[in-house]
Amino acid sequence: MIVSTLSRPNRKFKDTDYFSVKTETYFLMPFRFHRLNSQREVVVNEVGDHLVYPTGTVARIIGREIDKQLDSELYADLIAGMFISESPIPALIDVLATRYRTKKSFLDDFTNLHIFVITLRCEHTCHYCQVSRVTTDKDAFDMSKKHIDRGIDLMMESPNPFVTMEFQGGEALLAFDNIKYAVERTKRLAVSYNKKVTYVICTNLAVITMEILEYCKENGILLSTSLDGPGFIHNQNRRRPGNNSYELTVAGIEMANNVIEKDSISALMTATNLSLAHPIEIVEEYRARGFDSIFLRPISPYGFALSNERKNKYAMDDFLSFYKTALQHIIAYNLKGEFFREQYATIILKKILTPFPVGYVDLNSPAGAITNVILFNYDGNVYATDESRMLAESGDYTFRLGHLDSSSYEEIFYGERAMEIAEVMTNESLPGCSECAFQSYCGSDPVHNHATQGDIWGYRPTSTFCRKNMEIIRYLIELMDGSEEITKVFESWIR
Amino acid sequence: MTPLHNHINGNSIIIYLDRSIYSSNVILKCLYWYGDKFHTDFRSLDSTYYCVTLSVLAAETEQTDLEAYQLKFERDIIDYSLRDTVTKETANIRDLLIAKAFSNGEYDEEPAGEVSDPVGFDVHAINPYQN
Numbered sequence: 001m002i003v004s005t006l007s008r009p010n011r012k013f014k015d016t017d018y019f020s021v022k023t024e025t026y027f028l029m030p031f032r033f034h035r036l037n038s039q040r041e042v043v044v045n046e047v048g049d050h051l052v053y054p055t056g057t058v059a060r061i062i063g064r065e066i067d068k069q070l071d072s073e074l075y076a077d078l079i080a081g082m083f084i085s086e087s088p089i090p091a092l093i094d095v096l097a098t099r100y101r102t103k104k105s106f107l108d109d110f111t112n113l114h115i116f117v118i119t120l121r122c123e124h125t126c127h128y129c130q131v132s133r134v135t136t137d138k139d140a141f142d143m144s145k146k147h148i149d150r151g152i153d154l155m156m157e158s159p160n161p162f163v164t165m166e167f168q169g170g171e172a173l174l175a176f177d178n179i180k181y182a183v184e185r186t187k188r189l190a191v192s193y194n195k196k197v198t199y200v201i202c203t204n205l206a207v208i209t210m211e212i213l214e215y216c217k218e219n220g221i222l223l224s225t226s227l228d229g230p231g232f233i234h235n236q237n238r239r240r241p242g243n244n245s246y247e248l249t250v251a252g253i254e255m256a257n258n259v260i261e262k263d264s265i266s267a268l269m270t271a272t273n274l275s276l277a278h279p280i281e282i283v284e285e286y287r288a289r290g291f292d293s294i295f296l297r298p299i300s301p302y303g304f305a306l307s308n309e310r311k312n313k314y315a316m317d318d319f320l321s322f323y324k325t326a327l328q329h330i331i332a333y334n335l336k337g338e339f340f341r342e343q344y345a346t347i348i349l350k351k352i353l354t355p356f357p358v359g360y361v362d363l364n365s366p367a368g369a370i371t372n373v374i375l376f377n378y379d380g381n382v383y384a385t386d387e388s389r390m391l392a393e394s395g396d397y398t399f400r401l402g403h404l405d406s407s408s409y410e411e412i413f414y415g416e417r418a419m420e421i422a423e424v425m426t427n428e429s430l431p432g433c434s435e436c437a438f439q440s441y442c443g444s445d446p447v448h449n450h451a452t453q454g455d456i457w458g459y460r461p462t463s464t465f466c467r468k469n470m471e472i473i474r475y476l477i478e479l480m481d482g483s484e485e486i487t488k489v490f491e492s493w494i495r
Numbered sequence: 496m497t498p499l500h501n502h503i504n505g506n507s508i509i510i511y512l513d514r515s516i517y518s519s520n521v522i523l524k525c526l527y528w529y530g531d532k533f534h535t536d537f538r539s540l541d542s543t544y545y546c547v548t549l550s551v552l553a554a555e556t557e558q559t560d561l562e563a564y565q566l567k568f569e570r571d572i573i574d575y576s577l578r579d580t581v582t583k584e585t586a587n588i589r590d591l592l593i594a595k596a597f598s599n600g601e602y603d604e605e606p607a608g609e610v611s612d613p614v615g616f617d618v619h620a621i622n623p624y625q626n
Contacts, residue, residue, distance in 0.1 A: 097595035
């Protein structure tokens with residue numbers, strides 16, 4: 001029998017007036033703001049939702065000048081985004097709290113990335129390299145089996161059911177036997193510890209062989225290589241006997257593409273002074289090699305990189321000009337229908353446009369050091385991050401957390417040094433960051449602060465970390481505000 | 496008393512700020528961002544005004560640049576005052592939000608209002624998990 005819903009006494013749909021709170025004014029919810037340019041300003045709430053309005057709107061919001069009837073659309077957007085509330089505590093505060101918890105859920109499982117510096121030996125002499133040594137002395141610069149074992153044991157102690165084991169160098173493949181040893185031991189232990197392990201080898205591909213590629217294929221090992229651009233840039237940056245690093249890398253990429261899955265090899269570029277004049281050529285090189293993305297990175301201000309100042313030191317604003325030119329070039333391809341993305345922008349866009357955290361260790365709060373990444377050096381020392389060991393190579397042991405011979409898991413991950421670093425790991429409590437609109441898109445990097453400014457707290461007005469991230473975030477939001485087509489392109493990058 | 500006007504004196508920008516409008520906290524947060532380009536001096540002028548002096552660190556700074564920085568400071572101090580209002584007004588709700596986020600549900604509350612039954616039957620009667 002069909003009964004009219006209208007006759008049901010317990011029908012619960014209410015008229016919209018029922019839900020409308022009769023209120024004289026509204027209450028502010030936590031949000032931060034920033035001027036995008038002279039005409040527009042962005043407001044960002046505690047969970048990273050953002051709205052862009054004409055300049056002056058924020059002052060009106062805070063001055064209780066937004067009228068529910070006259071500014072109905074703006075008012076509704078602010079209520080829906082919980083920038084304002086009609087009651088002191090909004091009915092949906094638990095939803096907002098859940099979203100906040102989700103944004104910080106990268107903390108739930110603790111350390112994922114375990115870097116093993118399997119050897120410091122390398123056959124390259126890149127002028128921006130922070131650490132490597134050209135030597136055949138395996139005893140002095142290779143990780144011992146005892147230290148590999150202990151590193152694996154500590155990795156198995158991580159509360160995280162998913163761990164990444166990354167082999168770095170030097171040139172990691174010069175110690176391929178040790179990599180095989182480490183992978184085989186980890187495979188056995190992962191079963192009993194119920195861990196899913198992702199393996200990554202960072203390599204310049206100069207010494208790659210079919211045997212190595214077959215082993216990588218068999219074990220699902222990912223390869224991460226360096227490609228700085230076309231030959232005239234790459235070979236200038238990455239010197240080796242024969243001056244043929246580019247040719248070897250390109251041949252290695254092609255060989256790898258024929259053996260392992262296409263997605264199993266990725267490349268990173270590092271921008272030197274020479275690179276800054278060639279953003280278009282660098283993007284084109286990545287397209288020509290069959291990649292559908294590029295990660296545009298400035299040089300790391302660590303270790304040996306600083307000793308070659310003429311080639312490596314440039315103002316952050318020069319890098320930002322380079323970055324924007326390359327990004328515009330990439331966007332133009334996307335607007336013509338070709339999918340190609342810039343990875344740093346993609347990381348930030350995921351933070352801006354999705355409710356989820358991004359497991360990128362350089363852009364987290366609390367910082368990725370220790371909570372997301374740990375490094376076991378070739379000599380058994382344990383460091384908070386990859387950059388920390390680079391500092392150590394120039395004699396600065398600030399971020400050494402212990403030693404594989406003598407330190408327990410607790411001493412390394414929860415010890416006194418880790419606690420000192422933890423004090424400056426949240427940008428929510430850092431000077432200059434605490435009221436910054438881009439706080440939830442950015443992060444804290446005490447190692448960078450210490451390396452560049454001699455102080456783990458850092459000083460934001462002269463910080464290159466702050467300058468880079470503030471400008472890239474501002475630029476990305478400005479681009480989306482100015483063009484629906486670009487917004488659609490960016491949305492395609494984060495799917 | 497003659498009103499005080501912000502002005503440029505040589506290589507310095509002189510700003511007067513009404514103490515009844517701007518707190519020292521707001522002024523310090525704003526001044527923080529000028530430390531890379533200016534030597535900053537902040538003091539009480541009298542019971543009505545604070546005085547801020549921004550002296551350029553780079554000697555070759557143009558007069559027009561100083562005028563632009565003066566305008567920027569005058570705009571920034573208003574922005575920091577607005578930020579201070581939001582921070583103070585929302586301090587409690589922010590604490591509550593973060594406490595709830597990391598509390599594992601111990602501060603969760605039943606949503607306000609009646610349990611909705613738009614389909615029109617008594618859900619409790621058919622809910623096998625309902626005691």
